[in-house]
Amino acid sequence: MTAQPNNDFVQEVVARGGDSVTMCFQCGTCTASCPSGRQTSFRTRKLVRMAQLGLKDEVLNSQELWYCTTCYTCTERCPRNVAIVDIIIAMRNMAVAEGKMFDGHRKTAQSFVKNGHTVPISAEVKAQRKAMGLPEVPPTVLANEKAMADFDKILKATGFKKTIGE
Ligand code: SF4
Ligand code: SF4
Incomplete structure (x- = not known):
């Protein structure tokens, strides 16, 4: 079936902070500059064009939506x-609202819930810290019981845990 443009999608991207999406004239500078695109199938220009065309299902279900490292180049x-990053984040937020999240991002979010920051403290790191x-x-x-309790309250109040399936 041919993909159908969905103008509501463009308007939602605009409303969520991606208001410059309509300014793109498809020069391709972004794709040529993207370090992630050098290693993956991700093409920045194409993703922006898909947003302009309102290809909601195709964008929100694409793995490439998650390949941007937000380096801002x-x-x-x-x-x-x-x-561009604002546009990508707007579309990721829409995907997450529909329960779609790249596995790596979900794991990072779960680590954030558990540790209060995204990088876990492994046994090796603990040993290295002790040696130093x-x-x-x-x-x-993580080292402050009250701060962790407050952090947990914030996670519950914002619905973050539910969003990531915790
Ligand atoms: S978003 Fe990318 S393709 Fe569009 S104008 Fe900017 S650099 Fe060019
Ligand atoms: S911010 Fe994302 S899309 Fe832009 S160059 Fe970096 S990885 Fe590529």
């Missing part, structure tokens, strides 16, 4: 000042 180089004369657990929210 494309945004710095775009001759039309398209806020540092506390095994860094002085982040």
